[in-house]
Amino acid sequence: MLNISHISKTFNPGTVNEKKAITDLSLHLKPGDFVTIIGSNGAGKSTLFNAVAGSFLTDSGSIVLDGKDVTFMPEFKRARMIGRLFQDPMRGSAPGMTIEENLALAAGSGGWFSHVSPADKKRFRDRLALLDMGLEERMKQPVGLLSGGQRQALTLLMATMNPPKLLLLDEHTAALDPGTAEKVLKLTRDIVAEHKITTMMVTHNMNQALELGNRTLMMDSGNIVLDIKGKEREGLTVKDLLLKFKAGAGKNLDNDRILLS
Numbered sequence: 001m002l003n004i005s006h007i008s009k010t011f012n013p014g015t016v017n018e019k020k021a022i023t024d025l026s027l028h029l030k031p032g033d034f035v036t037i038i039g040s041n042g043a044g045k046s047t048l049f050n051a052v053a054g055s056f057l058t059d060s061g062s063i064v065l066d067g068k069d070v071t072f073m074p075e076f077k078r079a080r081m082i083g084r085l086f087q088d089p090m091r092g093s094a095p096g097m098t099i100e101e102n103l104a105l106a107a108g109s110g111g112w113f114s115h116v117s118p119a120d121k122k123r124f125r126d127r128l129a130l131l132d133m134g135l136e137e138r139m140k141q142p143v144g145l146l147s148g149g150q151r152q153a154l155t156l157l158m159a160t161m162n163p164p165k166l167l168l169l170d171e172h173t174a175a176l177d178p179g180t181a182e183k184v185l186k187l188t189r190d191i192v193a194e195h196k197i198t199t200m201m202v203t204h205n206m207n208q209a210l211e212l213g214n215r216t217l218m219m220d221s222g223n224i225v226l227d228i229k230g231k232e233r234e235g236l237t238v239k240d241l242l243l244k245f246k247a248g249a250g251k252n253l254d255n256d257r258i259l260l261s
């Protein structure tokens with residue numbers, strides 16, 4: 001489903017600010033894999049997502065998504081295959097447009113000033129009701145009026161309205177209060193399972209990393225230092241994970257958000 005072969009990315013090469021963010025990283029995901037990713041600050045987790053989404057071209061290596069070589073494909077074209085959520089709930093939806101218009105845009109059935117069909121309205125209302133946040137009664141309101149959690153939940157619906165080939169979640173619940181984060185996480189789990197979406201989720205919550213999905217990657221210094229799945233992953237505790245990280249990376253996991261959570 002996703003085949004990343006030997007990609008590397010150096011920012012500001014040849015300058016004092018040179019930074020090797022990804023070094024010879026390879027990863028193969030099967031259809032329906034739900035991979036959680038944990039790592040030190042600056043390990044290259046977001047950079048890996050940027051590389052896959054096409055925010056920049058990698059210096060070397062190749063990326064094949066759903067049988068298509070996307071290595072040199074521009075970001076806007078990859079966006080048709082990839083759904084993406086960021087930590088910041090303000091990204092991913094248009095604040096001046098209503099909930100209904102945002103959903104219509106995501107569904108590819110309209111947007112500004114265009115007519116939203118009754119069938120689409122019904123479909124949007126049903127999806128919104130799943131969030132259990134009362135948003136189905138607020139479809140004519142601008143998204144800018146929603147809380148961060150409501151907006152993130154809406155972005156998740158939008159990103160999966162037409163199920164993408166790949167869903168990239170970059171600490172998408174980190175900025176939410178614990179109750180809302182739990183809701184958005186449950187929704188994530190349900191939507192991913194319903195459509196069997198191949199998913200990569202960065203989290204700083206070690207319990208989440210072990211509970212969700214079928215595979216856990218740990219990253220450090222621009223590479224994957226641990227890839228845990230199958231029998232090895234069953235029954236693994238956070239303590240085991242930290243020990244494995246230390247063995248794999250040769251040092252303790254150093255991430256302020258993990259340590260604070």
Ligand SMILES: Nc1ncnc2c1ncn2[C@@H]1O[C@H](COP(=O)(O)OP(=O)(O)OP(=O)(O)O)[C@@H](O)[C@H]1O
Pocket residue numbers: 011012019020021039040041042043044045046047048255
């Ligand atoms: N556009 C850029 N220009 C220059 N350096 C960058 C750029 N993007 C990322 N970096 C650097 O690459 C390294 C990896 O950054 P990245 O954001 O991928 O880390 P991360 O694993 O997502 O960390 P965090 O847990 O803090 O989010 C960091 O040293 C970062 O400063």
Ligand SMILES: [Mg+2]
Pocket residue numbers: 045046047170
């Ligand atoms: Mg990051």
